[in-house]
Amino acid sequence: MMSQQPDSEIHTAQLASGRRRTVQVRQAILSKNDRIAQRNRALFCARGILVVNVLSSPGSGKTALLVETLLALKGDLASAVIVGDLATDNDALRLRTSGAPVVQLNTGAMCHLEAGMIASALKVLPLDELGLLIIENVGNLVCPASYDLGEDLRIVLLSVTEGEDKPSKYPPMFQTADAVVITKMDLAPACGFNRRLAMEHVGKAAAKARIFETSSKTREGLDGWLEYLKEQQRGKCARHVGPS
Amino acid sequence: MESALNLAVEQAQEAGAVRIHSIRLRVGVLSGVVPDSLRFAFESLRANTPAEGASLEIEEIPALFWCHSCRLEYQVTNLMPKCPHCHAFSRELRAGRELEVVSLEIE
Secondary structure, three states, X not given: OHHHOOOHHHHHHHHHHOOOEEEEEEEEOOHHXXXXXXXXXXXXXXXXXXXXXXXXXXXXXXXXXXXXXXXXXXXXXXXXXXXXXXXXXXXXXXXXXOOOOEEEEEOOOOOOOOHXXXXXXXXXXXXXXXXXXXXXXXXXXXXXXXXXXXXXXXXXXEEHHHOOOHHHHOHHHHHOOOEEEEXXXXXXXXXXXXXXXXXXXXXXXXXXXXXXXXXXXXXXXXHHHHHHHHHHHHHHHXXXXXXX | OHHHHHHHHHHHHHOOOOOEEEEEEEEEOOOOOOHHHHHHHXXXXXXXXXXXXXXXXXXXXXXXXXXXXXXXXXXXXXXXXXXXXXXXXXOEEEEOOOEEEEEEEEO
């Protein structure tokens, strides 16, 4: 490389004769993240761990849903959580009441989790014992959509209090969803939630997604959601063991 | 934008360049990235790098969906994947999530 050339005269000559040229790069800007995500994915596959990335706007009930999920799966499916927030370990403290191992990631000013952060968090989790790893992403309906973490499923939450048209306002996030969990159904009457309209918006933006209507408070609709996780985990295990 | 700039500088140095004159990006409308924000960030980040003074060209890629029933690809302008023929909503996105450095003009 020219910068390593010790002779400054030669360096200048090369500069003078240097012509503008175009080099083709054709590389994804997030290729570094994607490479790490693929490494994470391979590691999860080798161990048969189902990994779900849980995404939503702030305050739509991710932590409440996950606490109920962990409590219900206890003894049935060994689970752990990696949770991301800009600051505090409040969510980790809530999640730990379930008895499951929880790693809190503080992202500082960052609005999303990246694959490298997950790779670091894995070092402190008992991977050999796990069947399910839940990643509670930073509450944000924009940036986390762009970052693959190595997950199998993307679960996007929509609470009844935040407006039926969220999926239409944030299409990139909802289009990547494997499942949409509608939360806080117990508040639906109080806030005049229009179920038909919400389903219409979800159906348009997230046509391939399974839909669950839940309340973490009353436990309404949680059985279907839990069965979905178990079924997906069995599928992953079967793929891990391979056809016999 | 920082990742894009790092990637560009890395590639330029590998090609033995001392200066980057322009960086060409492809940005899908569903990539979650806004071209104006990229331009703004690029202007702040390029100082004291080989890309100082470089221009940023952004090629925007529209969202392209596939309709299974009509067996056709269609572009949308409002990000909602509605088929212009049968008005059904597509489950398959074929383009629009790109976020890549296409090429560099270097010296």
